[in-house]
Amino acid sequence: MKKIVSLLLASLMMVTLLAGCSSQKEDWAYIEDKGVLVIGITLYEPMNYYDEEGNLTGFDTEFAEAVCEKLGVEAKFQVIEWDQKEFELQSKSIDCIWNGLTVTEERKEDMAFSTSYVENKQVVVIQAANADTYTSLEDLTGISICAENGSAGQSAIEADATLSTNEFIGVSAQKDALLEVKSGTCQAAVLDWVLARAVISEDTDYSDLMIIDGVELAKEEYAIGLRLEDTETLAKINAAIDELMADGTLQALGEKYGVNVVY
Secondary structure (H helix, E strand, O other): OHHHHHHHHHHHHHHHHHHHHHOOOOHHHHHHOEEEEEEEEEEOOEEEOOOOOEEEEHHHHHHHHHHHHHHHHHHEEEEHHHHHHHHHHHHOOEEEEEOOEEEEOOOOHHOEEEEOOEEEEEEEEEHHHHOOOOOOHHHHHOOOEEEEEHHHHHHHHHOOOOOOEEEEEEHHHHHHHHHHHHHOOOOOEEEEHHHHHHHHHOOOOOOOOOEEEEEEEEEEEEOOOOOOOOOOHHHHHHHEEEEEEEOOHHHHHHHHHHOOEEO
């Protein structure tokens, strides 16, 4: 009986040891062994979106592919729910968040950030027919306002003394916020300037919308979000970003997709 117990204890210790070794295989070795960097995204023009031929493209798409080429791994893009991004990252469903991710002090508690690479701001979008009605933040008092759940837009609304008192409508994607305004379900939407600038023009489905001129809620920067413990991966990605900045690749992508690259 004692022999059986001893064997069981030895087996348990071996399983625990192996599990410990497996759990310690973190950071770059985990990604390098897979040969794939799983990148969490949402469909967000001009960062990650499908072109007319059905191919995934965009500033962040090409940027990520260029970085992965330098790292010697494949870029695998995985669409996620934006308000679940931290859970997806920690559970290792994805290896990083690379989709117009705004750097905030709150998020720094849950993830590590790469070098910032794009400048952005939060803006307010309304129907163009209401241009004379809504010209300032004060004019937006008492209306319904929407933003993507878990986004910088929602944070900007919550931080503003005027907007935070309004009825808030949360949606699953920034373009859904535009659709809410277009349909009249809400009177205004707060979202990223880079997206609003890309999709609101005369030849798009959102030509009847507009950005309120002069109303800017928050200036911010985009970076790649990684697990806090992935320090080696972070260093490798930052080194690749430096190279792409030095050879002009990142600046060229900025011009191609109309985003302001951080120099």
